[in-house]
Amino acid sequence: MADNQQFVLYGAAASGSVAVEAALTLLDISFEVIEGETWSSDAARECVGKQNPMRQVPTLVLPGGETLTESAAILTWLADAYPDARLAPAPHDLSRAQFLRWMFFVSSAIYSLHWIKPDVSRIGAPHSARDRVVASVHERIAFCWRTMDAELDPGKYLLGDALSVLDLYVAVISRFGPWRERFYAEAPKMTPAIKRVDDDPQLKALWARRFPEA
The missing domain is CATH 3.40.30.10 (Glutaredoxin)
Structure with a gap:
């Protein structure tokens, strides 16, 4: 180490x-x-x-x-x-509450669901049901992206005109199932901000290296 x-x-x-x-x-x-x-x-x-x-x-x-x-x-x-x-609103900033809301929404309502997919027996489902369970998980994730998109009013980025770690978080988690094309369909208001994060010159090499097949 x-x-x-x-x-x-x-x-x-x-x-x-x-x-x-x-x-x-x-x-x-x-x-x-x-x-x-x-x-x-x-x-x-x-x-x-x-x-x-x-x-x-x-x-x-x-x-x-x-x-x-x-x-x-x-x-x-x-x-x-x-x-x-300035990767997050300061504690006294009016947008801090929404920043925390959506950071923990992505974590608990979306990202956590991916834990089920490698082994559906974790939720008591038989291995034979894996395809159905994963499809249901993806539908739930799509619903959550749709819900978030309806509640947000993005600017240049998700919380306005300043890049935050929320943008980074969504840019990564939206690459997982049901994958970006579905994300774009379910979250059209968020899509321009996330594509802007994809194209950030400080991050393009990282994305290419860590998501080589994306």
Whole structure:
């Protein structure tokens, strides 16, 4: 592991940890990535489990050794820890409440559903029902994107004219099933902001490297 003066991120390509990589990139913070595809590798689960008993990515180890888990918490903490970058509304800002609402909505109502898909027995369904369960999960996610789109009034970005970690979060999670084309159909108001994040010159290399098939 890197020395305790550096951020260490346990993550994986095409996973939610890429949103954290994007935030660290925009903040120009030095960090090490320890690859851990915990959904497909016992070795990865064991590695990540040393820092996170849930054996999930992203897991961020701060300089000094403190561990942060949960993607929404990590992104919000980074934005608040580096306020000069303005990656989140300040606590006194009028848009702070909606920022928190949608950060945790994406986390709890959308991202968390992907936990079901690798092993549908986690919710008591037989393996033979996996295709039906995954299709239902995707329909629920589409409904959630549609709901969020109806409630937001985006500007250049989701919360107005300033890029926030919410934009990074949605730019990553919308790449998962039912995938971007469905996201574009369900969330037409959010789509321009997310495409703008895709094209951000500071992030294009990251997206290409961490979502090579997207």
